[in-house]
Amino acid sequence: MPQIFHSSTNTLARASIVLAAIAPLGLMMALSAMSRTYFVRLNVPVQQPVPFSHEHHSNELGIACQYCHVSVEKAGNAGLPPTHTCMSCHSQIWTNSPLLEPVRESYRSQTPLKWNKVWDLPDFVYFNHSIHVNKGIPCQHCHGNINQMQITYKSVHHSMAWCLDCHRAPEKYIRPREEVYSFDYNLHAAIERYADEHAKATGKKLEQIPRNQVEFGQLLVQDANINKKQLSDCWICHR
Amino acid sequence: MKRMKTAYTAGLALLGLVLASGCHRDMYDQPKYEPYDQSTFFTDQKADRQPVTGTVARGQLALDDAFYRGAVNGKPVPNIPPAALARFANTRDMLRRGQAQYNTFCQPCHGESGYGNGMIAQRGLSQRRQVPTYHSPRLRDIEDGHFYDVITNGFGVMYPYSSRIAPEDRWAVVAYIRALQLSQNARPSDMPAEARQRLLRGENPNVAPGAAATTGTTSTNE
Known part of the structure; x- marks a missing residue:
């Protein structure tokens, strides 16, 4: 029967001690980063047809x-809000703003903003x-x-x-x-x-x-x- | 030895499959419509459907002209109809509801005290068109039904608010506008006798001696 453990196992064993110490920390950081950005997109502004503030x-x-x-x-x-709500003010205020053109267009054509x-x-x-x-x-x-x-x-x-x-x-x-x-x-x-x-x-x-x-x-x-x-x-x- | 290795690899692959099968999202995004969803079925692309024209929901048959339109035979009703008062436990509740609704929907233009100096008026509306004050003789003497009609159908550049304020809430707003008008146009004779006595003695008319302080709503005067 050959030897069960190769000589490189010694190095692996040493490395695993260090890894065991770092791994939980690394896992936690990876999970928190993923939960923040990749999956839930936390704190990432969502682009909209009108830059409503x-x-x-x-x-x-x-x-x-x-x-x-x-x-x-x-x-x-x-x-x-339906476009009607936006227009309760914006039919009078900022009527020339190009930013609001999609709103006015939506009201004219009676199609909702997406x-x-x-x-x-x-x-x-x-x-x-x-x-x-x-x-x-x-x-x-x-x-x-x-x-x-x-x-x-x-x-x-x-x-x-x-x-x-x-x-x-x-x-x-x-x-x-x-x-x-x-x-x-x-x-x-x-x-x-x-x-x-x-x-x-x-x-x-x-x-x-x-x-x-x-x-x-x-x-x-x-x-x-x-x-x-x-x-x-x-x-x-x-x- | 070799068999063990194959079994080990197969086991790992199986575990991977089991874990990966947990990643599908068809329960997260079910094939159903949520409010405001876009539809690929209807030609207008709206998942939210309009009721068939002429549909009346239970309890929403609007026959009472005074309550639902604020006018009988085309003439504005002079006072808030009893049907509106009956929707609230008491007049105090009605005024509180009216205040909340007023501060949400009317205050941006008409101002907190009704002088027509709300933030939107200050931010440009009044340069195009002056928002009227409620504290003019014309509006003090006008019928309650007039205010109801304006909320329901709009007036001048003001858009209708019927889709945002329910009929009984519109009457509550009318009641609150009347309270605002009174607050800016009260005479000493309108006060309860003992409160007037306290005022004449130079005391706070709102506080009876020995009683806990009542916090009266103070309206900002011009």
Whole structure:
């Protein structure tokens, strides 16, 4: 019977010690790079037929999200504005801008603009905007600081782990209902307002003023009738 | 020895196949339409279909002229119809809803207090056409139905908002516009007697002595 191990095995054995130390790190870096760019295209602006700027319309002009995303409180889909919505202002403003020619052409010919999708969930996930917004999950939590994006890009990776993080503990991110559209949310001002309104409505002071997001969140989860137990059931998102 | 090697290679190939089979995306991109999808089937390429002309959805038969059109026999109704009030638990809820809708859809041009100085007006609209203020005698005396009609069908360069604001919300906006008008045109006699007394004594009229401070909505005056 020949020798089982060749003499080069010694070198391999030494190399494997070094590799074993580096491999996990390398694997982690490769996975994170892939999850950021190749698969989910995180932080990569998506080119559109019209260079629409959320930063200009939302941040600078202060137009509310729902002005264009009309169905966000009522339906699963937040609603992409028809050209009619763009033209409610742009029939009067920037009427000569060449950048807006596709919009005017779309309105003249009654053919929709073809926007490119930025957020695309797998088809086996049934996300509903209205329930999230109405229960107090802010736009900002899923869409990041979209109000500061010149060209819209994905800034949050909507992985299943990320969904579950909130579904298991919504108190970490929930806000009072009237603060969901806010991009400069002030937790302590919101707590103060909440305590004020509680005192006014019930005539009693809060037993304990919440000191942080989680304590405040627990009150809000209760107020919004969120059944945390069923929130991580499969059927909540997969039908 | 050689057999072992073949078995080893075959095993590896099989493992590779099993792993690669996890990479197909047909569950991610199912052959179904999502909202706003492009269709290859319909000639207008829209996956979202329009209901057949003349279709009326349950509960949406718009027979009540006063409620749905703000006018009876072509004449604007003078007051908000009771059917609109009935859609809200109380008038306070209605005003709150109206405020939220107003600040979303009207405020960009008409301004937060209704002086016609919203951001869009300031950013160029008023150079072409002055956005009217609500605080003119003409608009103070006009029928409630007029505002409803303007929201529904547009007016001048203003586009119709009927696709964006539901009928009961339009009436809530009308109520809020009336509240704005009152806020800029109130007389001391409109105040409750005790609040007026507090004002005359130089105290804050909104705060009853000893009570918790109420945060009244303050509107920015010109």
